Amino acid sequence: MIAKEAxxxxxxxxxxxxxxxxxxxxxxxxxxxxxxxxxxxxAFVLEAMLxxxxxxxxxxxxxxxxxxxxxxxVKAGNEAKLExxxxxxxxxxxxxxxxxxxxxxxxxxxxxxxxxTDHNNNIGINAPEIEYSxxxxxxxxxxxxxxxxxxxxxxxxxxxxGDGIDGIKRFFLDGMIAFGKRGLACQPAIVxxxxxxxxxxxxxxxxxxxxxxxxxxxxxxxxxxxxxxELQELGNSIGMGAMxxxxxxxxxxxxxxxxxxxxxxxxxxxxxxxxxxxRATVRLHADGRKEFRTDPNWFTPYMRRETVSWExxxxxxxxx
Amino acid sequence: MGNARxxxxxxxxxxxxxxxxxxxxxxxxxxxxxxxxxxxxxxxxKVLQDGEAPPVDFADLxxxxxxxxxxxxxxxxxxxxVSAVTATASFRFSKxxxxxxxxxxxxxxxxxxxxxxxxxxxxxxxxxxVYLTTVGYGTGALxxxxxxxxxxxxxxxxxxxxxxxxxLEVEKFGPxxxxxxxxxxxxxxxxxxxxxxxxxxxxxxxxxxxxxRYGETDDREQELI
Numbered sequence: 001m002i003a004k005e006a007x008x009x010x011x012x013x014x015x016x017x018x019x020x021x022x023x024x025x026x027x028x029x030x031x032x033x034x035x036x037x038x039x040x041x042x043a044f045v046l047e048a049m050l051x052x053x054x055x056x057x058x059x060x061x062x063x064x065x066x067x068x069x070x071x072x073x074v075k076a077g078n079e080a081k082l083e084x085x086x087x088x089x090x091x092x093x094x095x096x097x098x099x100x101x102x103x104x105x106x107x108x109x110x111x112x113x114x115x116x117t118d119h120n121n122n123i124g125i126n127a128p129e130i131e132y133s134x135x136x137x138x139x140x141x142x143x144x145x146x147x148x149x150x151x152x153x154x155x156x157x158x159x160x161x162g163d164g165i166d167g168i169k170r171f172f173l174d175g176m177i178a179f180g181k182r183g184l185a186c187q188p189a190i191v192x193x194x195x196x197x198x199x200x201x202x203x204x205x206x207x208x209x210x211x212x213x214x215x216x217x218x219x220x221x222x223x224x225x226x227x228x229x230e231l232q233e234l235g236n237s238i239g240m241g242a243m244x245x246x247x248x249x250x251x252x253x254x255x256x257x258x259x260x261x262x263x264x265x266x267x268x269x270x271x272x273x274x275x276x277x278x279r280a281t282v283r284l285h286a287d288g289r290k291e292f293r294t295d296p297n298w299f300t301p302y303m304r305r306e307t308v309s310w311e312x313x314x315x316x317x318x319x320x
Numbered sequence: 321m322g323n324a325r326x327x328x329x330x331x332x333x334x335x336x337x338x339x340x341x342x343x344x345x346x347x348x349x350x351x352x353x354x355x356x357x358x359x360x361x362x363x364x365x366k367v368l369q370d371g372e373a374p375p376v377d378f379a380d381l382x383x384x385x386x387x388x389x390x391x392x393x394x395x396x397x398x399x400x401x402v403s404a405v406t407a408t409a410s411f412r413f414s415k416x417x418x419x420x421x422x423x424x425x426x427x428x429x430x431x432x433x434x435x436x437x438x439x440x441x442x443x444x445x446x447x448x449x450v451y452l453t454t455v456g457y458g459t460g461a462l463x464x465x466x467x468x469x470x471x472x473x474x475x476x477x478x479x480x481x482x483x484x485x486x487x488l489e490v491e492k493f494g495p496x497x498x499x500x501x502x503x504x505x506x507x508x509x510x511x512x513x514x515x516x517x518x519x520x521x522x523x524x525x526x527x528x529x530x531x532x533r534y535g536e537t538d539d540r541e542q543e544l545i
Binding site: 040041049059061062065104105108152159160167177183234237240245274276 | 327347349388389390391392393401403404405406408409433434453455456457458459460461462463464465480481482495497507508511512514515518519522523526527529530531
């Protein structure tokens, strides 16, 4: 049984880690881009950001004051038992959000869309979002939080099968150029692409691809993996770098996730995470242990299954 | 790497003087010392639209307006704690700037993303004002370090933490980049022009979309801000 109090405390702790500590995979990606950047201003910006990550860690203050709209991704093992069930879990996540907003502090960004009511704790109707997935043969619960800004860098388009890979590239370029100017996409960023599903699924998949996969991770389908690298290269060939200055640092990595879609369409969504890619995960075990990490490991083989029933392939058993 | 470390760097004391601003060139790195205040649509609306008296006398305070919402908390004893600060996108406030310059005497706008060259020429140049952009975005921890004291947060109850007018004592507050000069030139637009020249070639060989969509433009040089 995973105690309710343990859930609340762990969620509170990952809020600090996400807001303050830049994940190692992303940091390494930015360092690599900084050393390769030949645009003077873009290089200056990347150096300043590297300094900023250090300052955040040293001072234990958020790396960016736009601490985004904090949200959670919960992956529950099929055998996991939660004290008080999922209603208690949701209460814990809301409580942790409110406490962390004051204690870190995070910016209380969440307001009612019409009345602009601000509870000053990032809690409200449908806030924070909590998304769920499940994992077979496991008794743990993973909780991931992501702090991502919300105004720019995301778009959706209904493409058609006839548009093909060219249509994907065209929309990718359109989005990168439009949001990249003046650096509104807060690039270089991890760019997530959702392909397929219905419109809402397409948006969700792209967002998760941007926020829940690490730099260097590749889609298990080799052709999709190749397209990820191709889009990354395309983004970095626009001639634009950090803050929209002349350069080549746009896309730290590109992640594509797919969902079976309507036979007549090929919906696509595009999501740029930001220069402060903030995510942190905790695994809560039934025996009370908790383990922190920065790789959410969200897209498991089970998540990407194609068949009616699930039987874990031998090749995937090691990661369980 | 380029000569990222060789940029001209300037420290300015607030309130900034006309001579300080005249010496700034696009792309210079600036650090501020002294007092700055935050004001965005909440404050602009109160003063310029609702006609409320500003809570401070700007002439005695500072002429630096920061487009910002801090990550801040109000403690149980009423004390104020600012942790990280980053700017918010400034071009949304363009419609307020002419009257704000007149009402506040602001000479330096610090924000995110700048404004259009047209705004600089029409609004900033007549006011003798210059725009500095934050870097990143954003270097929230570095800017937070530069805040030495929170002198006041006006209209906190009415406008909330994000929109209140924060008066901040800063030291080596930066890095900031000079985005506009006294002639109304823009660093962003200068870079845009260079980048735009190569955009058509990126689309070469990609077939046209099978359907034209409402609201789509094929003009890649158009800036959608």
